[in-house]
Amino acid sequence: MRLYIARHGESIANEKWPDYDNPAEMNGPLTERGRNQANALATWMKKEEISLDAIYASSMVRTKETAGFVSEAYNLPLKLSDLIREGSTAYWDHQPIPDEKLTVYQDNDFHKTPYLPFDRAVPDMESYAHLVIRVGKFLSELIAKHEDQTVLVVGHGWVKNAFVDIIFNVGPFRRCSVFPEFTALSSFNYQKSDEMYGPWAMKFINQSEHLAVAGLERSLE
Secondary structure (H helix, E strand, O other): OEEEEEEOOOEHHHHHOOOOOOHHHHHOOEOHHHHHHHHHHHHHHHHOOOOOOEEEEEOOHHHHHHHHHHHHHHOOOEEEEHHHOOOOOEEOOOOEOOHHHHHHHHOOOHHHOOOOOOOOOOOOEOOHHHHHHHHHHHHHHHHHHHOOOEEEEEEOHHHHHHHHHHHOOOOOOOOOOOOOOOOOEEEEEEOOOOOOOOOEEEEEEEEOHHHHHOOOOOOOO
């Protein structure tokens, strides 16, 4: 399987973070800049002649909108999954937190406890370990369905971190921080039969050439 992983475009939650008090904004739509970023990603992928067999996105609005640009460009249906929602937007059993309660996201900050992956600041919410488990479940299902195909997954920053942790077998008490720019694209190959080097190979990570071409880069400082 050839796996592409992209982060969503800038949303109103990203634009206002952390200064907002409307819980619904946490699952709000893309900004105009975010839509331009998503369009730039779709345009670049087509220009580079990247073939796709399937497109997945998390069930959150910003990822659905971002993936929609690629879905339209490739004339492929968009498949949604709760398993790749942003970290701290699900309960410990992987069920989505309702939009009106999403301000708890600010209280359950994985950044505060990087060496306590099973810690959770809010009862019933997921820990970082729960996030890795649900992303791993999604990845297992993806491989079973698309082992010989090329797939794009549009997710979130914490979800991309979890993917990298799983793919490179980082372990529960260490964590990779990949800091993806909005719509940054990463590419991995899965080959079950490669016994010497393991099943995964990284081709590139956080590619954002499409943003530079469109003049949409921003500082991560």
